[in-house]
Amino acid sequence: MFKPLENEKMSGDFDLYELNRQLDITKSKVFMGQNAAFLGPLMSMMNFVWSEEVSTAATNGHQFWWNPHWFLTLDPEVRKTVMVHELWHPARLHMVRCGDRDPQVWNYACDVRINNDLDRAGYSFHGTKPWLDHAFDSPVRAAEEDIYDALMNQGWDFIVALKKMMGDAWKGISDGNQEENPEDHLGDMIPSDDKEDIAKAIGNVVQAAHQARLAGHAGDIPGEVETLLKQFLSPVVPWETLLHKFFHDLCDEDYSWRRPNRRFHDIYLPSRVEDDGKLDHLIYYLDVSGSVTDSQVIRFNSEVKFIKDTFKPRKLTLVQFDTRITQEKTFLEEDDFVELVVVGRGGTDLTPVREHMIENNPTAAVIFSDLYCGVMEKLPPPLTDLPTIWVAIDNKSATVNFGELIHIRG
Numbered sequence: 374m375f376k377p378l379e380n381e382k383m384s385g386d387f388d389l390y391e392l393n394r395q396l397d398i399t400k401s402k403v404f405m406g407q408n409a410a411f412l413g414p415l416m417s418m419m420n421f422v423w424s425e426e427v428s429t430a431a432t433n434g435h436q437f438w439w440n441p442h443w444f445l446t447l448d449p450e451v452r453k454t455v456m457v458h459e460l461w462h463p464a465r466l467h468m469v470r471c472g473d474r475d476p477q478v479w480n481y482a483c484d485v486r487i488n489n490d491l492d493r494a495g496y497s498f499h500g501t502k503p504w505l506d507h508a509f510d511s512p513v514r515a516a517e518e519d520i521y522d523a524l525m526n527q528g529w530d531f532i533v534a535l536k537k538m539m540g541d542a543w544k545g546i547s548d549g550n551q552e553e554n555p556e557d558h559l560g561d562m563i564p565s566d567d568k569e570d571i572a573k574a575i576g577n578v579v580q581a582a583h584q585a586r587l588a589g590h591a592g593d594i595p596g597e598v599e600t601l602l603k604q605f606l607s608p609v610v611p612w613e614t615l616l617h618k619f620f621h622d623l624c625d626e627d628y629s630w631r632r633p634n635r636r637f638h639d640i641y642l643p644s645r646v647e648d649d650g651k652l653d654h655l656i657y658y659l660d661v662s663g664s665v666t667d668s669q670v671i672r673f674n675s676e677v678k679f680i681k682d683t684f685k686p687r688k689l690t691l692v693q694f695d696t697r698i699t700q701e702k703t704f705l706e707e708d709d710f711v712e713l714v715v716v717g718r719g720g721t722d723l724t725p726v727r728e729h730m731i732e733n734n735p736t737a738a739v740i741f742s743d744l745y746c747g748v749m750e751k752l753p754p755p756l757t758d759l760p761t762i763w764v765a766i767d768n769k770s771a772t773v774n775f776g777e778l779i780h781i782r783g
Contacts (some may be wrong), residue, residue, distance in 0.1 A: 387441050392423060395444070395452075402453040403460075407494060410590030411598075413582035414458050419460075428453050433563040434463040434574030450497040457496065458503075461487045462562050463574045464581070466601050467517065471564060474521060479535055480562045482520035485509060516597075578602070583618055616676065616739070619762045619777060620684050646694065651760060655686040656735040660742030660766075662695040662721040669766055673741050674712045681710050690733070694726055695719035721746040730756060739764065744771035751775050 384519040394506065404413045404443050420436045427438045437459055444452065462468065467483045492505060509515040515523070525532065565571065582602060585593050659673050679687055685706050693700040693716055702715040721742060730738060737760040744765045751774050752759055761776030769780055 387445065389423070392441050392444070396421060396439070398449065399452040399456050402449070403456055406453065406457070408549075408593045408595070410585040410588050410593040411581055412457065412464065412593075413581075414584040415460055415464055415577055416456070418580065418682060420578040425435060429561065431563050432459045432462055433565050433570060434468045434585045435570065435577055446500065448497065448499055449500060451499055454491060454496040454498060455501075458484075458487050458491060459561065461490075461564075464578055465517070465596075466575070466578065467562060468564065468574055470517065470601075475525075475532070476564045478524055478532060479517075479521055482524060483517050483562060484521055486517045488517070579618065583622075587622075587636055616762065616764065617780065619760075620680060629771070651736050652684060652686040652737045654688040654690065654733070655680075655737045655739070656690045656692060656730070656733065658692045658694060658726050658729075658738065658740040658742070660695070660721055660740075660744075661693045661699060661715045662719055662743070670713065670715055678710045678712075686737075690735070692726075692729060694722075694729075696722040696725070698725050698729055723747065723749040727752070730759070735759065737761070738776075740776075742766065744768050744773075748772060748774055 400416060403416055404407065406412075418435070419432070421440045422436060422438050422586055424438045425442070426442060427440050429440055429443045431438045447455065462483065465483070465487075467479070471479045481504055485506050486509070488498075488503045488505045489507055491511070492507075498505075509520050509523070523536065578598075579602065582594050582598065582638045585591060616777065657673075657677055659669070659670070677689075677691065679702065680686075687706050689704045691700075691713060692698060692703075693713065696719045700713075702711075703715070704710060721744075723740075723742075723746055726740065730752060734756065739762050741764045745765070745768060751757070759776075763771075763773050763776055763778045765771035765778060765780050767782060771780070
């Protein structure tokens, strides 16, 4: 979306190494600040990009763009404020909740809600001119939708004037005399119609909330976020998110200072606590029978790569099967993932899969199949409690004798 800075030096002689060092200092402040058990994991899932094409900072829910010139003008505490502000946009599902509302007015309403809360919590805005309006905190704290409705109810002339004055979300209301088109002032929240972007942003929030609960800090998740996750998202959580949750449950993942990630000699960022061996050997089984389409295989490849890169199993074996095992490929943690080339296209039989599991004794297994075949018998000891997830493609009647079952559309 925005062109990243790729050179070691850029205009103004800014050093990317030093910029990244300062960014890590900002991240460490978030990890030690309010709501850290929730915002910390969410921040770790974001892709940070330095770009001179944004005037200050912006996010689309899973990417975060900083203007390096502006970043360096800010006090360290204000950098933390901006970071936390941008994180609350995806954390509160603002991109999803926008719906068919005017994106500029919605951005303004969301910024007012976030900034009011941060201001009351004692965050510093020194040197910036954020969109703030504490009138929306009295007599009761107004939700983003309420703020939006109150603005829209002022009439179209008011909205046109507001858009002309919006300017940049961090540089305050302008004098309304800009020569550029006011419709270009989209603020710091970049809307997206891309379903993958939306699914990724939702998945990150679900995972961050899950990690906060696992760490015993469910209180770091605001009640309104919990309500949104339960009421707003439950019917539409993508299957990939459920699969990711399975792996988070498997790892009981948390962020700890016991094994710090020391990117710079004087900065410590939390790192993941080691799992208890459940990812020593993960086996992915892919049904390559004639009823499984090429697009489904592409989805499988993409998901396996994500799991490998994110959860880093020490050993990952990809097994293709139809009525027999047609191909087997193993990756160690340090190996690069190479996409599968399908070998097979016969019928479907889970018998060779069961035999393979017993012979290879994995520590966890994922089986991706249409399951139009006989149900696999339960596994014998010591695999009786093997963490297993079944991803059933276009087969609502599919059942399993053990493990967790996810139904997806092809």
